[in-house]
Amino acid sequence: MTNAIGELEKDATAIFLIGTNTTENHPVIGYKIRKNVRENGAKLIVADPREIELAGIADVYMQFRPGTDVALLNGMMNVIINEGLLDKEFVETRTEAYEAFAQVVEKYTPEYVSPITGVPAEDIRKAARIYAEAERASICYAMGLTQHSTGTDNVKSCCNLALLTGNLGKPGTGVNPLRGQNNVQGACDMGALPVVFTAYQGVGIEANREKFEKAWGVKLSGQNGLTLTAAINKAHHGELKALLVLGENPMVSDPDLDHVEDALDNLEFLMVQDIFLTETAQRADVVFPGVTFAEKEGTFTNTERRVQRVRKAISNRGDARQDYEILCELSTRLGYPMSYSSPEEIFEEIRTLTPSYAGITYQRLEGKGLHWPCPTEDHPGTPILHKEKFNRGLGLFHAIEFQEAAELPDAEYPLILSTGRSLFHYHTGTMTRRAVALDLHQPENEIQVNPVTAAKLGIMDGEMARVVTRRGSIELKAKLTDIVKENVIFTFFHFSEAAANMLTNASVLDPVAGIPEYKVSAARLEKIS
Template sequence: MSGLGTAFGSGAMTNSIYELDDMGPKDAIFAIGTNTTECHPKIGVKMLKAKARGTKLVVADPRKTDVARHADVWLRHKPGTDVVLLNGLSHVILTEGLADEAFIAERTENFEAFKEVAMKFTPEYAASITKVPAEKIIEAARIIAKADNTASYYTMGITQHTTGVDNVLSVANLAMLTGNMGKPKGGVNPLRGQNNVQGSCDMGALPNVYTGYQPVTDPAVKMKFEKAWNAKLSDKVGLTIPSTLNAIAKDKVKILYVFGENPMRSDPDINHVEHCLKHLDCLIVQDIFLTETAEIADVVLPGVSFAEKDGTFSSTDRTVQRIRKAIEPRGNSLPDWQILSNIMKAMGYPADYSSPKEIFDEMRSLTPSYAGITYKRLENGGIPWPCPNEDHPGTPILHIGKFSRGLGKFAAVEYREPAELPDEEYPLMLTTGRVVAHYHTGTMTRRSWGLNGAHPEESLEINPQDAEKLNIEDGDEISVTTRRGSLITKAQVTTRVPQGLTFITFHFTESPGNILTNSAADPVTQTPEFKVCSVKVKKLDFSDFGCQKRKIFRKKSKHEAV
C-alpha cells in the first residue's frame, strides 16, 4: 500500500515483538490508535516494562486508556483526525531539522511531494482540527525524531476509518522521515486484531491474492497454481465483505460460506447485515459454537478449537509457530481441514490430504516466503517469514538495506473528514473498541464464567459534562441511537472519554454495538468506519412501561456463561 512492499501491505509487523524487551532510555515507542494493554495485553505489558526502563512513550488516542496514562506525551486527538496529527508531527520534524536526511536521500522517493503537503500542517493548524495543543504536538515530534530508535505501533484505531489507507500511509511517512525502517527497535508495527488472522492472510484468505500475497491477476502465478492443483482458476479479484453484502442485496451472490466469523455481531450496521444474510438462498456457517450468525444459517458445520487440531499459527510479527492437538475433537466436530477436504471431495475434487503437514508442505512448495519453513524446523521454535530456503534463519526485521519494492515511497496525504460527523439530531460522536475481559464478539469469552463475571454487561462511556446536560447519572439506563439502529444499555459516566465522545464495545448480544456503526468504508481496502459515527443518547424513564417492558429491554443473552 505504502510502497514499503507486499509484507507491509498485508498488515504484518516489520519488526519482532520481542524487540520491546531490548528498548531503553535512548529509544521511543509511538503508539497510535491502539488500546494495547487491553487488546494486546502481552505486548502492552512489554511496552510498559520498556517505559519503566526509561523508554520514551508517545501515545495518540482519544480515550484515556491505560497505556495513555503511562505516556510521556499523550496526544488526545479527535477521532478521524489521524492524518492531520501525523502531518503535524512531520511538519515539526521538517522545520526543526530533525529528519534523517541521509535515509531519505538514499532509500526513498517522492519526498518533495510529501513535504509540500506536510508543510501546510503547522502545529497550530493541526491543533485547531485535532484539538491537541500545539506544544504537545511539538514535544511528541521531538521525542519521536531524537530517539536513537522509534518503533511505531497501531491497530484498528488507525485502519477502521474511511481514511484508513491514508492513516497507514501517514504512519509510514513518519517512520521513513525519521529513518526508522529496516533497523532493530524501529519499524511500522500493526498489531493484528484476532488470533492467527496473520496466518489466514498469509494463506490467501483475501480476495486478490493466493498464498504469500501472490496476485491472482499475475498470469505466471495463476499458471503455477493451476498446474499444482490441476484445476482452472480465475484471474478476477474477488469481493470484499462490504461488496459481498451489497452483491447479496442485488441477487448477485446466492450462497455464502462463513468460516470462523460472526458478521451478525462483528460487522457494522447489523440490521443491514441480517437483512442480507436472510436474503441468501443458502447460508453455511463453520464455527466452534452456535454463534448469532450460525443461528440463522441453513447449514452449520461444527469445527474444533485450537486444542483439538494440529497445524501452524502465524503471529502478528510474521512468526510461524507449530500447534499440536491436546485433546480429541468433541462430538461430531472435525478439524477445519477435514471439513473442507470432505466438501471438496463431495464436489468432485480429489482433496485426498492425509494430514495438516501434507497441506503445509504443498503450500510452502508454492509460496516463496514460506519455502524454507518445515514442521521439523518448527520443532525448535517459530520462524518469521520471509524464509526462502531451509538454510535461511527467517527474517525478524523487514526492509534492511532496501525496501522490497526498492525505494520506499512517501505519500502526499491530504486530510479528509470522516463519513459522518455529529449534527443537531445526532450531537455526539461514537467510537468502538474492546475491553480486556472479552474478545471480539464474545463467542468464547462470554462462555467463560470468570471472564463474563469480570465484565458481565455492556455500558456506554460518556463524559460527565455530556451526561449532566442529558440529566444522566452513572448506571442509568439509556438508549443509544444512530441513523442505523438503537440499543439499550447503562451509562458509564467517566473522563476516560472527552466531552463530545462516547464509547461502546461489540462484545454483547443484548446491546450489540455494531447495530449503531456506519458501514461507510475506505475506498481502497473496503474496511468499514467503525471508529467514527454520530449518535444521540437519551435517559430512559421506565415508570410508564412497568416491569415486563424492562425485562424486554434488558433480556439476557442465551450465550452468556451460566
C-alpha cells in the same frame, strides 16, 4: 509487524502508540512496553481518543478527535521537517517522492492541526521531537487506526513518519500493526484476501495464476474476489446466492446489523462452520461443527510474522471434525477431489507455492518457530524487514491530505460514537462470554460517557441510556468516565443483546481496503425515563 515483539521490551528507545489500547487488546505486548518505559527509560507517546491506561505513563498523551489521524501525523511530520530533525541520508538514499510529500505536509503546522484534532500545538511539537530524536523509535497501531473510511491513508501516514526519520530496518524501530486475533497474519499469508494467492501473490498476474493452476489442476480466474462487507452488500441486492462462513460471526461483528440480517436472509443458502451456534449460525441452512484450537494440529503465524507449531491437546469432542477435513469433503462432493492425510502434508504444499514460507518445515519449527520470509531451508528467518532495501527498491512517500470522516456530528446527532474491545472479551464473545470468570468481570455492555455530557442529559452513572444513530438504537448502562472527551462516547462490540454494530456505518468504506467506518459515527445519547 516489520520488527519483532521483543524489541519493544529492550531495543526501542521511543515508542509511539496510535489507535491501539495495547494493555487491553494486546496485554503481553502492553506489559513489554510498560517494562521498557519503567526499567529502561524508553520514551512513550500515546495518541488515542480515549485516555487509555498507557497514557498514564506517557511522556506525551495526545487525545485527538476520532478520525483526525492524518492531520495529527502530518502535524508531527511538519515539525520534524521544519526543525531539521529528519534523517536526510535515509531520505536521500532509500526513499523517493519526498518532494511531493513535503509540499503537502507544509501547511500542517501544529497551529493549523490543533483546531482540527483538539490536541495542543505544543504537545504535537513535543511528540514529534521525542520520536524524531530517539535513537530507535517504533510505531505500533491497531484497529483504532485502520477501521476508518480513511484507514489506508492513516497507515500510509505512519509509514511516511518512519521513512522521514529512518526508523526502519533496525532493531527497536519499524511500523508494527498489532493483529487483533491469533492467526490473522497467517490467514492473510495464506491468501484469505480477495486479491491474492498465498504470500500476497496477486491473482491478476498471469504468472501467478499459471503456477497455482499447474499445482491444483484447474483454471483460475484473474478477477479479484469480494471483501466480507462487499459480499454482504451483494447478498442484500440478490447478486450473491450462497455463502460459507467459517469461524466468523458477521451478525455481531459487521457494521449496520439490520443490513447484515436482511442480506443473510436474502441468500438462497447459508452454511456456517464454527465451534458454537453463533448468532450467524442460528440463521444458517447447514451448520458444520468444527474444532477448537486445542483440538488442532498445524501452524499459526502471529503478529510478528513468526510461524509456530500448534499441537493437539485433546481429542475431537462429539461430532466435531477438523476444519480441513470438512473443507476437503465438501470440495470433493462438489466435484473437485481434495484429500490430505495430515496438516503437515498441507503445509508442504504451502511452502512449495509460497516463496516466503519455502524454507520452513515442521522440523525447523521445533522450539520458537521462524519469522518469514524464510526462502531456503538454511535461512535463519527474518525478524526485521527492510534492513538493506524495500521490496519495491526505494521506500515510497505518499502525499496525503486530511479528509474528514464520512459522518460528522450535527444538530440531530451531536456526539461522536466510537467502538472497540474490552480486556475481558474477545471479538463477538462466542468463546469468552461462555467463560464464567470473564463474564463476571463484564457481563453486559456499557456506554462510556464524559460526566459533563451526562450531566447535561440528566444521566446518572449506572443508569440505562439509549444510543441512537442513523442506523438504529441500543439500550445499555451508562458508565461515567473522564477517559473520553465531552463530545465522544464509546462502547464495546462483543454483546449481541446490545450490539454496537447496530449503530455503525456500513455505507462508506475505505476505497482501497474496503474497511468500514467502525470508529466514527454521528450519534445522540438519550436518558431513558
